[in-house]
Amino acid sequence: MTDQKPFVDIRHAQKSYGTLEVLKDISLQVQRGQIVAIIGPSGSGKSTLLRAINDLDPLTGGEVWLEDTQVNKKLPHRQYEKHINQVRQDIGMVFQHFNLFPHLTVRDNIKLAPKLLKGLSDAEADKLAEEQLEKVGMLERIDYYPSRLSGGQKQRVAIARALAMKPKVMLFDEATSALDPELVEEVNLVMKKLAEEHMTMIIVTHEMGFAESVCDRVLFMDQGVVVEEGPPEVIFRNPSNERTRNFLRKHLATANK
Amino acid sequence: MGLDFSVIPKYLDVILLGALWTIAITVAAALLSFIGGILFAVIALYAPRAIRLPFRAFEWLFMGTPLLLQLFLIYFGLVQIGIDLPAFVAGVIGLGLHFAVYNSELIQTAIVAVDRGQMEAARTLGLSRGEALRKVVVPQAVRDVIPPIGNNMIALLKDSALVSVIGVGELTLSAQLAIGRTYRPFEFYVLAAVFYYVINLGMEAVLRRVERRVQASR
Ligand SMILES: Nc1ncnc2c1ncn2[C@@H]1O[C@H](COP(=O)(O)OP(=O)(O)O)[C@@H](O)[C@H]1O
Ligand SMILES: [Mg+2]
Numbered sequence: 001m002t003d004q005k006p007f008v009d010i011r012h013a014q015k016s017y018g019t020l021e022v023l024k025d026i027s028l029q030v031q032r033g034q035i036v037a038i039i040g041p042s043g044s045g046k047s048t049l050l051r052a053i054n055d056l057d058p059l060t061g062g063e064v065w066l067e068d069t070q071v072n073k074k075l076p077h078r079q080y081e082k083h084i085n086q087v088r089q090d091i092g093m094v095f096q097h098f099n100l101f102p103h104l105t106v107r108d109n110i111k112l113a114p115k116l117l118k119g120l121s122d123a124e125a126d127k128l129a130e131e132q133l134e135k136v137g138m139l140e141r142i143d144y145y146p147s148r149l150s151g152g153q154k155q156r157v158a159i160a161r162a163l164a165m166k167p168k169v170m171l172f173d174e175a176t177s178a179l180d181p182e183l184v185e186e187v188n189l190v191m192k193k194l195a196e197e198h199m200t201m202i203i204v205t206h207e208m209g210f211a212e213s214v215c216d217r218v219l220f221m222d223q224g225v226v227v228e229e230g231p232p233e234v235i236f237r238n239p240s241n242e243r244t245r246n247f248l249r250k251h252l253a254t255a256n257k
Numbered sequence: 258m259g260l261d262f263s264v265i266p267k268y269l270d271v272i273l274l275g276a277l278w279t280i281a282i283t284v285a286a287a288l289l290s291f292i293g294g295i296l297f298a299v300i301a302l303y304a305p306r307a308i309r310l311p312f313r314a315f316e317w318l319f320m321g322t323p324l325l326l327q328l329f330l331i332y333f334g335l336v337q338i339g340i341d342l343p344a345f346v347a348g349v350i351g352l353g354l355h356f357a358v359y360n361s362e363l364i365q366t367a368i369v370a371v372d373r374g375q376m377e378a379a380r381t382l383g384l385s386r387g388e389a390l391r392k393v394v395v396p397q398a399v400r401d402v403i404p405p406i407g408n409n410m411i412a413l414l415k416d417s418a419l420v421s422v423i424g425v426g427e428l429t430l431s432a433q434l435a436i437g438r439t440y441r442p443f444e445f446y447v448l449a450a451v452f453y454y455v456i457n458l459g460m461e462a463v464l465r466r467v468e469r470r471v472q473a474s475r
Contacts, residue, residue: 054381081385089383099378103397103474112392113382145474158378165382 014061040221092162152183275431289353294360348420
């Protein structure tokens with residue numbers, strides 16, 4: 001596996017907000033079908049790194065590649081917009097606060113982008129919406145407005161919406177952090193299912209148990225650097241770095257409260 | 258000379274016709290003010306500076322001066338530069354643009370208030386900024402200000418009486434016509450008031466229906 005060309009390739013990512021350096025020379029390679037978790041204290045730069053992958057927060061230095069395409073390549077503004085809109089279709093993203101479109105039904109939330117950007121007919125888009133909702137167990141709510149769904153249901157719809165674009169990679173930014181504890185599991189199950197289908201995923205999470213059970217690799221970030229990375233059994237059971245150990249100890253203490 | 262409402266039936270068709278014109282001009286101007294309001298809001302927020310600055314002046318003209326003057330300017334003034342509009346069209350444009358500017362203010366505020374995550378989610382799916390505005394942000398903003406826009410539409414109905422001065426045969430002008438023949442101002446102004454009130458009730462009913470439909474998505 002490791003001799004393969006990386007599927008997602010982040011090279012020397014650097015990001016500053018004014019004088020505040022949020023990402024300090026981070027490199028990360030993810031193979032096709034691999035699932036990587038990013039953990040770390042709040043403010044360590046996890047979201048910024050994730051959002052650099054689809055250029056939602058553009059890097060100030062370094063490169064992001066998806067297969068053979070450089071995501072953040074230098075182009076004149078208009079060309080860049082065309083390029084990035086194309087690339088983003090291949091990168092699904094799921095947010096902490098779901099960001100469903102409240103003025104549209106579940107069905108239309110999912111149909112919007114495929115119809116607009118891939119030229120699907122209304123019937124094709126309907127079929128696609130039904131397939132994706134079936135997959136996340138939300139088919140029976142297809143004609144609901146988001147306001148009438150629970151948090152867990154909203155997040156499952158948001159995942160279906162991203163999947164409807166048939167992305168090559170899925171990014172999750174604390175997908176379950178805003179959920180009531182009893183709603184976390186239904187979203188985790190959907191993500192596990194994606195893992196079984198070998199979807200390439202990068203998952204920012206606070207749920208160590210979940211990360212351990214689905215991920216191939218775990219990165220621990222702190223203050224804009226990757227402090228330690230490795231297979232989950234090493235990072236969670238036997239981390240070599242002092243900062244990793246401290247973080248996990250504190251995290252377990254608060255999680256068990 | 259006491260009141261005598263028995264003169265009304267003879268002029269009822271004149272007044273009814275005036276009421277129809279009032280409805281026509283109100284509906285046409287309301288549509289213009291709604292679509293114009295959306296367009297103006299997007300221009301005010303997102304157009305390049307070269308367009309935004311002249312647009313500010315245009316906005317000031319419509320917010321900072323009397324509607325009556327605007328109607329005179331459009332109907333009598335534009336003739337001098339070769340634009341000779343029928344009174345009805347001039348009235349629709351004057352009322353429509355005037356209220357479009359007020360609607361635009363409401364919609365601008367609402368666009369800015371739409372959660373940033375909405376734009377982000379749309380862009381993440383691959384929508385361009387323009388597509389995201391058109392399909393995601395603006396529809397939500399408009400939905401959020403339907404009630405105050407409705408209030409503007411009611412105000413528009415009432416201000417439509419002003420187009421009588423440029424000779425649109427709407428309700429107020431029809432009443433004046435009947436008064437000119439009968440010298441019965443009280444009777445006919447009261448009658449016109451009743452008609453305005455009824456049209457107003459009709460508009461409120463329509464607005465409530467729209468609001469209820471919008472409410473379904475909340
Ligand atoms: N738009 C911004 N402007 C200035 N600083 C920001 C901005 N976005 C994030 N930051 C800062 O960048 C750092 C990393 O943030 P973030 O990537 O959100 O961390 P995490 O997701 O790990 O909690 C934080 O110190 C945060 O305050
Ligand atoms: Mg974060």
